[in-house]
Structures are given as structure tokens and as C-alpha cells.
Amino acid sequence: MKPLRRFRTLPVTLRVPLITAALMIILGLVASQSVLSALGRVQEARLSETAKLHIEGLSVALGPSVLRQDVWEVYDILDRARAGNEGQRLLLTVVADERGRVLAATDPRRAPVGAAAADFETGAVGPEAVRMTGDPVLRVTALLQYQGRTIGAIVTELDVTDLLAERRNVTLWLLFGNAMATVVLAFGGWLAVARILRPVGALVQAMDASGGAPRPIPETEIPQGDPGLARLIATYNQMTTAVEERAEAERRLADRERFVSLGRLSSSLAHEVNNPLGGLLNAADTIHTYADRPEVVRQSAELMQRGLGHLRDVTRAILDQNRLDRAGQRLRPEDFEDLRLLFEPEAHSRSQLLDWQVQAGAGALSGHPAAPVRQVALNLLLNAGVAAGMHGRVGFAVSNGGETLSISVSNTGAAMTEADLARLMASGPLPPGGGVGLRLVHDIVTGLGGRLSHDRKGEQTVIRADLPAHGSDHA
Template structure:
């Protein structure tokens, strides 16, 4: 049953129609054979009644007088005038003893009639002879309304059995041919009728989330429900395509709106610190000889630049610039050390820097993305290590690709920060996007991220597979 359920609906419907046709053929054969058996039984019953009724009239007085010779004479005359179907006739008295028989050797006089009554059927309840060539029928022998004995008749029904076998064989052959032809025809008709549904199901199954319209040459040419179903499906496909196109246009418009809002926000966030910086610069120019004014203006400049750095960092976290064309070079590594060195120097931190990679090997990876990964991890490690802490970077290139390992002696990553770095789920609210950016960049480059706690240090390692065809720096 499971295999049948896996078949296409056209094949299942065709097989069901074929099975129903075969069942109808079998039922028709059974009805014909049953009617033939009833007809033969009626013929036999008529023959037996005529034979018994005639013998009852002729043998009644002789059986009452126990005139054996008259009974023999009557049986001889009945056998001579019969149609050859009577194989044996036995006449018994009311005590069940044989008076005479058409074949005395099989039924001697004064023998018990019960010895011949095996498989004998009463004349009033005559059944189907089946495939037996002989049929025995037992009937009462009456005279003047009184039972004086019994008549046992054995009929030769071999011709009827042969006729039944011949009819059965012809019926089976004919019905088999007719049923097979009708079964094949019904299978082909149903399969052809349901072929459009199979086409529709195949198209929907091959769509893989993006349904495509069915060409006109595959749609049914005639009208009807199937044709309307095809037209409805093509209309749905067109509506989905229109909706997707409208969604793309809306997303493009939203993107431009978002870019406009971003530009406006950035301009606003940058303009305010710039005003303070310009005022501080003007103050320095006017009061360069007053140390307290210089210190105050320098503090204002530092705070304004810090604000601008925060704005720039937020913009980088939210909207990074992809630049896969520029390969990684040793100069990019030096720039990373210089940039993180300013932060570690400000916090009085110790930086361990270990790079073991040839320029040609580094050129396999894009500089922009690799720099973003390294700087985000280093800035996060510096913030975790705190003032006077220790952090380090180890960059190696081997057969397995590039391995970038960042360590710090801070307290370790919290659950929310670890989820941003390693989980595919949506990041929890709050916190920066630097760690999530590291994960997305690593995945885009086909890499993996490992996190471990090594003694008092937190270790985050990013492994990037090598690219075929190393590019020269």
C-alpha cells in the first residue's frame, strides 16, 4: 500500500479503474456460471421426475404384490425406451430391500438399498451435480396414495459435465480477453485524462519555491475543469511574479529611503561635533598663549573626535563596504597593528603580535574583510582586557588555510556576546554588532569560528579555507 501511495495520481487512478473492470469481469463470469448450473439442475430435475413418475405408475401394483418378474420387465422396457442417460434403476420395498434392478449384479434382489444410497439426493431437494459424471436420485414409490417402496435412479450426466467444462473454459478465455482489453483501455483512458494533472503536479514540484507558468503546448486544448485549473494556476504564477516584482521595487525604494535617512543621521551626528571642533580651533588660534585655554580646547577637540569615531564605528558596524578586489598584504597587517596599537597604548595594555605568513600566501584572502574581522576581534579583546591587561594576535597560513587567533586575559565573553559570535539565531537586543559582523564575514568567506577558555585567557580563532589559485601580492 505504501508503494501504491507513492505512485502518481494518474497511475493510481488508472490502476483503480483497471481493478474495477477486472472485478466486473469476474462477477459477470460468476453470474454466467451460476445461471448455467441452475439451468442444468432444472433439466436434470425434469428428466428425473418424468422417469420416476412413469415408473411409479407402472411399478406401483407390481411392487405392492412383490411381483419381481413384472418389475424386471418394466425396467427393461423403460431402459429400451430411455435416452441413454439412465445408468441404473433400483426398486425397493417399504422395508428398504431391493426387489429388482436394471443391473442385478450391482443391486441383487433382497439386498439392502442403503448400500447404494451414498451421495444419493432426494428428488425434492435436487442439487448441483458439480463435476461428477454420475448423479443418484432417491424418490418414493407410491400406489393409490400409499408409499409401497423407493426408486433409486443413477443418471449419467457426463455430457452435462463436459458441457459445463467447455462453457466454463470458453467463458474464462473470452472474459479474460475482454477483461484484459477493457482493463488496458480503461487504464489508458484514465491515464490520458489525468495526464494534465500530472503535468501540473510536476510543474509545482519542480518550482522549488518559485513557481513557473505552464506553456500553452502542455495545457489541455479542450475546455473543462482541467483547462480552467491550468488557467487558474498560470494566473496565480503571474500574480506571484507581480507581487515579487512589487516587493523588489518596494525594497529598492526602502533602501534608498534608508540611505537617505542614514546620510541625514550621519550629517547630523557629524555636524554637531564639527561645530565644537571648529570653535575649539578658533579658540586655540586666538588664545594660543594661554595654557588653560589650550588645555580646555584640547579636551573639547578630544571629546569631539571621540564622538566622530563612535559615529564612524557605528556606521561601519551597520554598513560595511565590500572590497574583494584588493588582496591582503603585509602592509595591511602593519596597518592593523598601528590602529590597535593606539588603543592598547591609551589603556596601557601589552600587545603580543605574531604573524607567520608569506605575502603570496596572504594574497589568497581579501584585505577589507580580513581587516574587519581582525580589528573587531582585537577591539573586543582590548575592551575585555581593560586597563593594564594583555591581548595578542597570532596569524598563520598553512595547508588548512588561514588561522587568525585573538587572545585576551579579560573575564571572558558573556552569553549575549557569545551568541552574537557563534549562533545563527537572531542576536539578543543590546550591545554592539562587531561580533555579529565577524561571524557574517567568516561565513561569507567559507570559514569557521572557535571559542575557548584557555586558563585565564579567552581565545577566539577564525579559520578561513584557502582559495584555488593563489594570487600574487
């Protein structure tokens, strides 16, 4: 399975030539086996015919001499037979009498007269059963019959070295030819596939070189001769246009989301400012009416001082949140106090319980940039406040664990939808519907090298952002 899985990961320009080469190898093996089988049948037929003619001729010529036990006549007949057309293939011929003793042989030193003929019959077969076994010497045996009776036997050794060499040469030529054909066809397949997929390669290069922003392929690089690939590239060009339009729409949505957030905060802050102003006007009217009563004037002045102090705190928070020169500021504990002052009116308007815990000191906060961290915390708080609903509970906690600053925002209420989770946790295209506040949190945390996590515990949703420290220079 692993080789197959690795093969599937290879590019098409390699897989097609490899498949072609494999098919050629299989075809070559089948064709070579067929050729070698046919050659073997031809060789075996020639050998069988040679052995049959040799033994039948000897049987006719040797019958009377063997019957008379005329050794010298048998020798003479064997010499004349050996000098025939196939004499170079006959290594040894042994003639035995009816007792199984050697009567004569073409090589008397190997087969002396009177020796047992059974020693030469080992592995011998009849002329019709001769087969190529890979042995350079084959033995053929047959009974010697004369006038209807068996008077002895003939054993012949045949030299088939030349036939084996012929078979070996044919095998080498077949291997060489098949290898050359396989290489040529595989190379041709690679060229053909590479040429066919050249437009696809241009498409891949355009996507790789885009740096996250797909660029269209020029019309001159679209293959007009291939309608399928031309349609594919045209579709890709349309997709790039759609991606650019979608990115522009996302930027506009982000701007709109920021304005909506500012509008919500402005409404809450207007309510927060309006109440102290009403009290200040009442205190001023009381002082004007009871100017001759020092105790009343003093109490009204104290009320005015508390109201003006509250207005001062609200105004400072607004200035700190929207001041343009905060881009290079380091994070401070006061930043979270300002966020609390900004968010509390939102929570009070829904009668929500706010649990606020900041356990990180100034030293741990100074390694983080103020503006993006505040933006992340504010967006998470605003979304948590909406999700908690009336009489819900919102939690905000900041802690420091070594080199990591953890911001955790929790809320009761319904769980986050799949679309909201996709906006917060993923980097793909924005799902339809909704704003981009959660995606903005994702982009800021990712840009800072941090990590977001989401957890649902009972009826409480917890979102945590872990931000690594970058040092005061980076901040």
C-alpha cells in the same frame, strides 16, 4: 484506512483505470453469478424431469412384477429402461420390495438380491427435489405404488459429471471474458485519462522545470478543444506574469529598504559627528583666545584630540560598513565593535538601554563571511530598536557553540505581528505592507545554511540566528 490513504496518493491516470477495473470486476461477478444461477436452474430442471419420467415409467411397468415377486421380470424391465434415451446417465437402479429388501438391480454385484435397500437410500431425495450439489453422482428415490398400495421403493443413481463439466467450462469462459473486458476497459480508461490530462502534465512540467521562476506555457500547447483546461493554463500564464512583477517589486523594495537604512544611519551619524565638531570649534576658539595661557591651551588640545579620535572611529566604521571590497572578508571582532558604534546613536536617540555581549573569539569568527553576517546583525538591531520604543531595552549577544555561531537580538516592547513573523520565518510571498528588512535577514541566513528562531518571553522578544561555519575559503 492505510490502503485507502495510499490509493488517494496515486496519480489520477492510475486511479481512474483502477476504479474502472474494480467496477468491471464487481459487474462481472454479478453477471457471472446470474448466468451460473440460470444454468444451474436449467440443469436441475432437466435432472428432475429425467428422474421423474424414469421413476414414473418404472412404477407403471414394475407394479405387477414386484407384486408377484418376479425377479427375472423385474430385471428385464430394468434392462429395457436402461437402454432408453437417458440410459447413459443412469448408473444404478435398485428396486426394493415392501420389506425394504433388494428385489432386483441393474448391477447385481453392487446390490445383490435380498440386501438391505436402506444402504442405497442414504442422501437420496425425491425427483422434484433434485439439486446440483457438486457431487458427480446424485441419488433419487420414490415409493413404488400399485393399485393404491405401496409395494416397494425405487432408488436410482444419476451421473451428472457432464453437467458439472459444462458448469465448469461456462465458469472458465466467464472468468476469461470478464478478465479480458476488464483489461481492455482499464487500458482504454488509462488512455482516455492520459489524453485528457496531457495539458495538465505540460503545466506540471512547466512548473517543475521553472527552477523557482514560473515560465508561461506557449499558446501552441494550450488545448483549444477543452475550454476548462484552456482557461486553467491561461490563468497560470497570467499568474507567472504577476509573479515576475511581484519579484521585481520585491527587489525594488529591498533596494529602497537599504536606502532607508542608510538614511537612518546617516542621520544618526550626522548627529554623532556634529556634537564633537561643536566641541572642536569651541576648543579652537579657546586656544585662539587664550594662546598665552599654556594650561588652557593644553586642556583644549586634549579635548580636540579626544574629539578627533571619536570622529576617526565614526569615519572608520562608516568606511568598513560600506566598503565594496568587504565581500570576501572574514568576520572579526572589530566588525561587531563597528556595529556597536553605528547603532549606539540610534539607541541613545530613544534613550534605550543597550546590553552588548560578544563572547566569540577571532578564531571562531574567522569561519564566517563578514558582509552577510554584519547585514543580518544590523537589520535585526534596527528592527529591535524600533520595536523597543522610547526608554526600551535592546540586547545583542554573540556566542560560539562548536561549529555554530549564534547571534541573538532581544528587545522589549510589543510582540511581532503575524506579517512580520511571516517575513522573518517563512519563504512564501511577502505579506502586504511593511519593508523587506526581515525577509532579507531570512534570505541571508537561509543562504548561509543557518536557522532562525523566534521566542517571546514575557515582554521580551528574542530572535536568534544560528550560522554554521563554512571555513575561510568559503568566507
